[in-house]
Amino acid sequence: MPNSSSAPSFARIYDDLRVVLTVQRCGSMTSAASEIGTTTSTVSRQIARLRDTLGIYPFVKSEGEWRLNPALSDLVATFEQADGMLESELARLQEYQPTTRRDVKIGAPPTVLSHILAPGMRDFVSKNAGIRPVLDSRIHESGLGSTDISVVFHPPESGRVRVKRCGVLHFSIFAPEGWREGDGWVSLGERIAGPYIEARRHFFTSDPTVLVDSFPQAVRMMRELGLAGALPVILAADTPEFRPLGPRDLDIRRDLYVIHHESRSTDPDIRATVDWVSAQLVEAKIRTRALQDTQQRLCGSMY
Template identity: 30%
Template sequence: MNNWDDLRFLVALSKTGTMTAAAKSLGTNTATVSRRIERLSETLGQPAFIKTADGWRPSTAISSLIQLAQSFDGQLQSALNEHAGDTEAEAVTINIGCFPILTNLILVPGLTEHQDLLGGVKLTFSDRFFKEGLGDHDLVIQYHRPAQGRIVARKVGTMCYRFCKFRDAPDATEWVGLGEAHDGSTLMRFGHEHFNRPPKVRVDNLTALHGLMQVTRLPGPVPEILVQRDPNLIPISDDMPSQVEECWVFYHESRRNDPGIRRALDWIIRCFDTVPSLETPQHGKI
């Protein structure tokens, strides 16, 4: 490859998976991204990326090149962030991918409670569901330990979920839940078995589900932290199982010495550490 600038396009498409998102991250247009990738494919003599149902994925022909490019990209970003916090003008932006419920209940409150840890760092939050890898995020928080790769991962806490109803609501024969992709989870299985029917209404995330429960007054699965904050929410039965999820944060190993990453990571850890009783041991781990 004679043009090193092509590496930026390679990294952007490998992270985002779509020409449109890659173009947006690079501040260019889709046609330019497509043209650069085609030129790279011609140089290699075979397709650099393969179109799949989930977007564009790097071909085996450039797997090693992707690793080199990502490492270079991470090291370059770390070098640029070296003086993060020296002045307001030098503030760096860290993009965090996370489930909306974790963003809303744990991270957003920490923006005021632990803002002293974010000197020189600006945060951008993006919703992230059922995806692997970092994508175009600097840091990702997800349930369960991420697959091994060129990443640094750390467990930051747990989240417990319970199937609840409103104390002042009449006995229900219906319930509300998450989309079908979640039907294998402990609490969604409980809902199917307890009511002997699928949810009356489904939504794609727990933040929306809590709002739906408030409007319909129907029972459904919610985080334990919401049960603690709302005395009108109670478990639907005493022998109901709970579901405990491990929360992990990870980033690319090339960003290990990035001051912006370190500050954002310390802030995330503090956010989880200062939220009381995210887990209810009496119900047992699933």
């Protein structure tokens, strides 16, 4: 470390540690730059600056991936804890400024945002005037990234993160009315649907007719081209012209976890938002179960 006469400001170290923490959470400098809203080169420069300050490189390569240098684990964990506590204390002080609204960033898969959280947003905002929800679409991430709260399929295996399993996302095969075997099907790409594509190829006896990168695109292709496809049950409920195609052994069930950093557990805004997100997920699970019962009856009447 530099001597006291040349020591860098704590503000600069704080800023650089925030970047390192985001890289650790996101898994890459590119993803971290996107989360922060800057460029990869800027992230790289800040990491290099912290290396010069501390005398060690913040990341080391292990098994082909860049990981946090173990020598910095305690420092980064301490920073993360302090950062969360600071956010919580600032939230508490905002109680004295009733007209001030505070951003709470919520990350979740797109379908969760649009079909589980959005329907309850009016009620949440009316009851929590001091909170401004900021929704962030996330698909593969298992950690928090730059979010305050995230809904994930896989919770992080390490770190001081509070995890609550309270929701499920169900997927089934649907097709437009009049679809016949051989009419084709649409799928998300290998990056997202990879583990499930082979079983669907076997069912449809063909490769996908069209590949897309989101469920709204899949719905559009199903409507425009008359294709079948796998959709979240809660999303398919908005499209009454689609019918469940089966078979049930191709249905997928993905657990949903709500996560936030433990240092934010006393933050009143985080607590209120976590409780609301959890309640929306539980309500959606009940609603999906009712939809599946209806679909099962429809399937029975088709055969």
